[in-house]
C-alpha cells in the first residue's frame with residue numbers, strides 16, 4: 001500500500017468509527033478490553049507492514065476506546081471534536097510543521113496568531129495579551145505561574161534567570177481549598193511547597209470568600225477559578241480582583257472549561273471582573289470541542305511571558321510573539337490550528353450557542369433528577385450536574401450500573417467529604433434526546449438499586 005492508499009485507509013476507518021459513536025458502548029466491555037492483549041507483542045526485529053499495523057490498531061484499538069467523541073459521554077468535561085477541527089488537525093498532520101516561529105512555519109505562525117487574536121476577542125480579555133498554545137491547562141498554568149513568579153521577583157530586583165531561587169525573596173501563593181489538582185501540580189513542579197501554600201476558604205458552592213482572603217501583597221500570586229470542577233461555580237472575581245489589584249497581587253485564573261462562559265451573553269456575568277486578572281488558562285479540548293491536546297495560556301503582560309519563556313538561540317531566534325517564545329515547547333505541532341478552525345466554523349454566535357445549549361441541558365438533567373428523588377448538590381450555573389443518592393453505597397452502585405449498561409458514562413467524585421456523581425454536558429453531539437435517554441437510564445437504574 002502506498003502512502004496515499006494508507007492515508008485513505010486511515011480516513012475510511014476513521015469514518016466507520018465515527019459512524020458508530022452514537023451506538024457503540026460508551027465504555028469498552030470485557031471482550032474489547034481482552035483484545036488489547038494483541039498489542040502486547042515483543043518489539044519486532046524487522047519492521048512490519050504499515051497497512052497491517054493500521055489494521056491492528058483499528059481492529060483491536062477502536063473497540064477499546066472510550067467513546068468520548070460521541071454524544072453519550074458525560075465524564076470529566078470531555079467535549080467531542082468538531083468535524084472542522086478534526087479535519088484541520090488531519091491536514092496539519094500531513095504538513096508536519098514544526099510550529100516554533102514564522103521561519104519554521106509561516107502558515108502555522110500566521111494561523112496561530114489569528115487564533116490567538118480570536119481567543120482574546122471571543123473571551124473579551126485584554127487584546128494586548130500574549131497567548132501560548134500549550135498541551136493542556138496544566139502546562140499553560142505552569143507557564144503563567146512561572147511568568148508570575150519571575151515577574152514578582154523582578155519587582156524586588158531579583159534576577160531569577162541568573163540566580164534562580166536560592167536566597168530569593170519569598171513569593172507567596174494563595175489557593176482556594178477547592179483548587180484543581182493540576183494547579184497544585186503546576187505549583188509543585190515549580191517548587192512551591194504544598195505546606196507553604198496559603199489556602200483560602202470557600203463557600204458551599206466552592207467559591208472563594210473575599211472577606212476571608214489572607215493578607216495580600218505585591219509578592220503574592222492569587223489563584224482563582226472560573227468553573228469549579230464539581231459545581232462549575234465561579235469565584236466572585238469583582239471583589240477578589242479589586243482587592244488583589246489594590247495590593248499589587250498577581251491574579252491567575254484557571255478557567256479550563258469555565259472561561260468559555262464569557263463567550264455567552266447569558267453566562268458572562270459569572271465572569272464579571274475576570275478581565276482584571278493578570279493571566280488565565282483555558283482548554284480547547286474541553287468545551288470548545290477541539291482535539292487533544294490543545295490549550296491556551298493568556299498573559300496580559302505579553303513582554304513578561306515572552307521574557308520568561310524565551311528560547312532564542314544563535315541558530316534560532318524569532319520574534320517575542322513566536323510560539324516557541326511563549327510556551328514550554330521549542331519544537332511543537334501547530335495545536336492552535338484546530339482551535340482556529342473551531343472558532344472559524346462556530347463564530348461568535350456559534351460558541352455562545354454551544355455553551356448556552358450545554359448549560360440548558362445541564363439544567364434539564366438537574367431538574368429531572370431533582371423531581372425524581374435524586375439529591376442535586378449544585379446550583380447548575382454552568383454545564384455540571386453534581387448529585388448523589390441517599391446512601392453512599394447506592395450512589396456508587398448507580399454510577400457502576402450506568403457505566404456497565406454501556407449507553408452513557410459519567411464519573412464519580414467526592415463533594416464535601418461524601419461520594420457524589422458528576423455529569424458534564426460538553427459534547428457538540430449531545431442532543432436533548434440524548435439527554436432525555438440519559439435521564440431515563442438513571443431513573444431505570446435507580447429504581448432497581
Ligand SMILES: Cc1ncc(COP(=O)(O)O)c(C=O)c1O
Nearest residue numbers: 136137138180182229254256283
Ligand atoms: C478546572 C480544571 N482545571 C484544570 C484542569 C486540567 O486541564 P488539562 O487536563 O487540560 O491539564 C481541568 C481538567 O482536566 C479542570 O477541570
